[in-house]
Amino acid sequence: MSGYYWFSPRWRKVWSDLGGNKMRTVLVVLSIAVGVFAVGMVYSSYLMFQRDLSVSWRSASPASASLFADPFNEELVQSIRSLRSVKEAEGRRNVNLRVLTADGQWRQMALIAIPDYVKQKVNVVRHIAGAWPPGDGDVLLERSSLKAMGISQGSRILVETSLGHKRSLKVTGVVYDPSQTPSLFSGSFYGYISMDTLAKLDESRRLDQINLVVQPWVLQGQDTAPIAAVGRQAWRKLEQGNTTVSWLQVNKxxxxxxxxxxxxxxxxxxxxxxxxxxxxxxxxxxxxxxxLTQQVRQVGIMKSIGAQRDQILRMYLTLVGAYGLLAFVVAVPLGALAARAVTGFMAGMFNFDAGELEVPARVVALELAVAILVPLAAALWPVWRGTGITVREALTDYGIGGVEAQGRLDHWVDRGLERLRGLPRPVLLSLRNTFRRKGRLALTLLTLTVAGTVFMAVFSVRSSLYSTLDQALDYFHYDISVELAQSYQKNRIDQELLQVPGVKAVECWGRTSGRVLADDRPEAKTEASKNVFILAPPPDTRMIQPRVIAGRWLLPGDESALVVNTTMLKDSPQLKVGGPAFIMVGDRKLRFTVVGIVQGILTGPIVYAPYQWLTGAVQEAGRARSVQVITDSAAPLEQSSIGRNLEEHLKKDGLRVQNVEITWEQKKRIRSQFDIITVFLLLMAVLLAVVGALGLTGAMGINVLERTREIGVMRAIGASSLDIGKVFLVEALCTGFLSWLLGTILALPVAFLLSRQVGVLFLQNPLEFSFSFLGVGIWLGLSALLSVLASLLPARNAARISVRSALNYE
Known part of the structure; x- marks a missing residue:
C-alpha cells in the first residue's frame, strides 16, 4: 500500500474512484465488457467458422455438380468421365426406405451404395469408427444420423424395402459425409452400404447418381454457369444411354x-x-x-486549488481507460470460450468438424481497441461538459438543485400528477422523480427500449416463420403424400388406397421433371436451362389451393396449359402469362402456354400442367407417380398410423413406394429448424436485456447517491424504510413501463423489417408477416421483473441511510 503514496494526488483520486465504490466499478466494467465480449465472440466465431467449415468441406473433394436419374450402368459413368471438361466422375446408388428407430417410430432413411469406398475421389465419405468398408449386409451410419436415431455401433436396425420386405442390417461403423444435409435439417437418416447389399434390399446393382468435378480451367470464380454447362453435357450423355434424368444440382x-x-x-x-x-x-x-454529477463539488474544489480543465479531463479519461482495461481482462477469455461453444454448437448442427480453440491476435487487437477507444469516445462529451463547470456552480450544488420544472415536459408531468392526488405520496414522488434527470432517463430508456424492441421483434419473426410455414403447407390440402418409385395405373392406385381404413379421399397426380428452355430454337437444348418439377393434378383438384397472383388456374379441358410458381420465375423470367414455355422432358420437347402464376413458398421451382394432357405427352396416359390422401381423422397420431397402413398395403400389392410424407410431421420438422433461428435471435435479445438491466441498476444507484439529502429529509418527517425503498422501486417500474411502451411502438416496424430480412436470408423469400402479441405480453412481464431486480440493491441502500448520515452528506 506504501506505493500508493508515490502517485500524485490526481492519480490517487483515480485509484480511489476505482476501489472506493466497488459496485459502481463493477457496473461500469460489466457495461463495457458486454460489448467487448460480444465483439470478440462474433469475430472469433466467424474466423473459426471459416477455418473449420473450409477444412471440412475441402477434405471431401466436393462435387461441382450432381445428376440424379433412373438407374443406369457403370459404363455411363465412364462416358461422362471421358468428357473434356470433366476432371473426375463417380456414381452412387440411393435407396430410400423406412427404418425403425429406437423410439419405435418408422422414419425415412437413405441408404447409399458406393462401388469402391477405398478409391473415392468425389464427395468422399470419411471413415470415423468401426468397420471399413461396409460388408455384405452391414451398414455404416453417418454421424449426424447416429445420435438422431438413438442407435449405437454394433446394434442392428430394421428396414423395410420398397416392396414391403423387412431386412435387418448390422451397424458396423460410423462415417462422415460433408455432402449430406445434416439429419436435423433434412429429417432423413443416412447409411452407407456395399453394392452387394442392394440385392438384399430388393434393388438392382445399378447407379442413379453421378457426382462430377470439372476441370480447373472451366471455373470462373464463383460463377456457376460454366459448371451448369458441363452438367448439361453430362445430362445429354445419360439421355443418350436411354436414362431419364430427373435433376441437375450445381454447387457454387x-x-x-x-x-x-x-x-x-x-x-x-x-x-x-x-x-x-x-x-x-x-x-x-x-x-x-x-x-461527474455526483462529484461536482470535488471538481469545484480541484479547480479552486489550481487544477486546470485539461488536467481534470485527463484524470477522468484515465479513469475511463482503467475501466476499459478491466473490462478487456474480463471479456477476452469469456468471449473466446463463448466463441468455442458457439462454433461447437454450429458444427454439430451443420455437421462439420470443429477445430481447437484459437484466439487470433487480430481478435485480441480488436477487443483492446473496443475496450479502450470506444469508452473514451463515449465518455469524452460527458467529461468535457462536466469539467466545464465553474467553481461557484460546483460549490453551491446540492444534488437536487437545478432540476426544478423548467421545460414543457416537466409542466405536463406536474399537471398530470395533480390529477392523481389519490395516489400515495411515495408513488407520486416516484412518478415525478422518473422525469427529474431527463438526459439520464433517455439513455436508460434507450438501452431497455432497444432490448425490448428486439425481444418483441424476435417473437414476431418466430410468429412470421410459423405463419409462412402454415401458409406453405396449407397450399396443399392433404394429410398424406405418397411418391411411387415408378408409374402405375391410376385406377389400380385408387382402388387399393380406398380399401385402407381411415382413407377419406384419394387423388392421383402425374409427376416428372425437366429443363425449361430459353426459347424454341434447336440450339436452346444445349444452352442454359433450369431444372423444374412438373406436377400434373386434375384441373378440378381438391388437394391444392394455390394463391394465384396473375392469370388463372388450370381448367377442365385445358391442353398444354401451364401454371408456374414465383420461384420458377426467378430462374426463368422469360415466362409470361399468355406466352409460350418450352420444357425438355427426357428427349421430348414440350410446348406449353403459360396461363397463370401462383405464389411459391418453400416448394422450389414447380410448374403445374393438366393431368390428362401431360401424362399423354410423356406416354404415361392413365398412370400416376404421386398420390395425395385425405384422412377422416384430424388427430396427428391417427394420420401417422393411417400413413403407415397405406404404405404397407401398397407394398403388399406389389407397388414400389419411394416415400410417404405425413403433412403434420413435415410441419413439425420444419418448425424445429425454424426454432434454431429464433434461438439465435433470442440470444441477441437476452444479452441486450442484460445490458438494459445493468443500465437501470446503475442509474438507480446514482439516483440514490444524488438524493441522499432528500432521503434524510424524508426520514426526518417520518418516512419508514419501506416507504423510501418503495419510492425507488416504483421509479424503476415506471422506467420499465415506459421502455415497454416505446419498445412496443418500435417493435412493429422493426419486426416487419427483420422478418423480411430473415425470410430473404434463409428462404429466399420475405416471410408472411405476423405480429406477436404474445411477445408483447412476455416482455411486459420481463421488463417489470428486470425493473424490480435492478432496483432492489439501490432501494435497499436508500432504505438504510440514516438522518444523520444524510444531512452530513457532501
Missing part, C-alpha cells in the same frame, strides 16, 4: 451447401455484437455523466 465452387444459412446466422451474431456494443457505450456515457 468452394462453398458449403449450407453456407447461406450459416452466413445468415453469422449476420445475426454480428448484429448482436454491434447492438451490444452500442448499448454498452450508451450505458457508459450515462454512468460517466452520473459520476
Amino acid at each position: 465452387p468452394g462453398e458449403h451447401q449450407m453456407q447461406g444459412a450459416i452466413n445468415a446466422l453469422l449476420l445475426l451474431l454480428a448484429v448482436l455484437g454491434v447492438l451490444s456494443l452500442m448499448l454498452g457505450t450508451f450505458l457508459l456515457a450515462n454512468t460517466v455523466s452520473s459520476i
